[in-house]
Amino acid sequence: MLVLGLTGNIGCGKSSLSNIFIKNNISIIDADIISRQIFEDKLILKQVFDTFGESIKNDDGTLNRKLLGEIVFNDDDKLIKLNKLTHPIIREKILSKIHEASIKGEEIVVLDAALLIEGNFLELVDKILVITCDEAVQIERIKNRDNSSKEQALSRIKSQMIQEEKSKYGDYIIDNSGTLIELEEKANKFIKYMKENWCG
Template identity: 35%
Template sequence: MTLIIGLTGGIGSGKSTVSRFFSELGIQIIDADFLARQVVEKGQPALREIEQHFGHEVLMSGELNRPFLRELIFKNEQEKLWINNLLHPLIRAQIVDQLAKAKGDYVLLEAPLLFENNLDKLTDYDLVVDASPALQVKRACARDGAGEEVIYAIIASQIDRKTRLQKADFIIDNNHLARSALEKIVQQLDTQFRKLKN
C-alpha cells in the first residue's frame, strides 16, 4: 500500500513551492486544485450547471470566469455553499480515483482545504506549511495581483491557523526560510516519509 501524505497550508504559505520540491524528488502529487479546475473545464456538465445558476457573466470565452466567481461567492455564503455542494463531491471522486492508482512509497495529496473538506480522512499523515497571516497576505498579493481585502477574506474563509497546526503531524515553519533551506527540509521529510512506509 502506498502511504498518503496530505499537504496543506493557508494561501501564500509556500505550499506550492514545497509541492514542487517533492515532485523534483520523483514523488507523485495529486493536486486537488488542478482536479477542481478539470471538473469545470469547457464542456463539463458542472460548468453548464454553474452557468445556469449564475448566468452568462460567469463565463468568459466559454470558460469559467474565476475572478468573477470568486468575488461572487466570497461575498455570499449561500452561493458559496451552492458551489461547494456541486463541486466537492466531483473533486473528491477524482481524488479517490487517483489515490487508488498511486504508486511508490508515498504520494502527496496537495489540498489547500484539506481539513475544511475532510480530505484528511483519506490521508495517513498530514504536513502543514505555515506562515504568519501578514506574510501570507504579502506573498499572495505579490503573486496574484489581488487586493489585500480579497486575500484576508480567503484567509478568513479557511480553517484558522491554530486549528490547522493542531491537526498537523508534520509542520514546516516557512516564515523566514531561504529557498535552499526549504528544499533541505523537504529532502529530510522525504527520508522520514519513506521510513514510515517501511
C-alpha cells in the same frame, strides 16, 4: 503505499513544497488542478452558471474563475453551494489517481489540497503535513502573486480555516515564513523523517 495529505492556507507555499517533493521523485495529486479540470465538463459548468448566474461566463462560454472566486470568497453560503456541487466529483477523481499510483507501486503519493480538512478529504489520507507562515508574509505573497490589494488578500485568507486550527490536524508542521532555501532544507528533513517513520 503512504498517502500524505499536504495542506496549508493561501500564500503559505504549498505549491513550492509540492515542487520540492517532485524533485525528490514523489508523485503529487494536485486537487487544485483537478478542481479546474472538472469545469471542462459541460454538465458541471451548466450547474455552476445556473447557481451563480451568467455574469461569471466568459465570451467563449468558459468559466471566469476569478469572478466566481470573488463571489464565493465573500459569501460563506455561496462557497458552501459551490463546494456541494464540486467536491463529490473532485473526490472521485482523487480516488482514481490514488488507485493509479498504487497500481504503479509508488511508495508515497502526496495529495496537495488547500481544502483537505474543510472538504472532508481526511479519510483519503494516512498522514497530514500542514505548511504555515506568518500572516504578514502570507499577505505580501498573495499581493505579489495575484497583483491584489491588502484587503483582497485578507478576504481570501479569512475565507479559509485559520492556520492555528488547521495545524491541529497536522502530523507534521512546516513553517514557511523564510526563504525557498530554508523551505528546501525543512522539506528534505521531513522527507527523511517520513521515510524512516511512516513508510512501511
